[in-house]
Amino acid sequence: MPTSRVPDLIDALTAGLGGWPDLATVKVVDGPLVTDSASEEWLFVGYDGDSEGDFVTATTQQEWAGIGAKKKTEEIVLTCSILVQRGSTDVRSCRARTYEIFAAVESFLRADPGLGFSTPTVCAVGEHTFHQEQTEAGMQGRLPFTVTCTTRI
Helix, strand or coil: CCCCCHHHHHHHHHHHHHCCHHHCCCEEEECCCCCCCCCCEEEEECCCCCCCCCCCCEEEEEEECCCCCCCEEEEEEEEEEEEEECCCCCHHHHHHHHHHHHHHHHHHHHHCCCCCCCCCCEEEEEEECCEEEEECCEEEEEEEEEEEEEEEC
16 A cells, blocks of 8 residues: 555656647657756746745645554645747747646646545646746746645555
């Protein structure tokens, strides 16, 4: 019996989003990846995309599923982020593309909210924020968001 579904949730999202057709041009990675990739579009699972942030991957809360139960209900809030970089100062196109990627993530989760886990499991996009930043390399859109998941362990 697992202690938490957090590791499995990260694996399922990374694999599933990495194979989702609407995200074919997006580099989907597990956590804060150190790389020399020239990719302009990133989707981080378990990382908020802020290199100066606090690097919280997930928070959870668990409680027994009933008196005398041998199962627990786990509420997971998983941090993720989209990062779109452009070599220009075109704010509008960068913002639009960031939200297109976000819409693809939501479509993926709506297609299978249980992510193949046993029932009852429901995952969905929670909150999000959007940051528009002009950098030395051009416009950057960063959209940290959470995936909330209620599951039974």
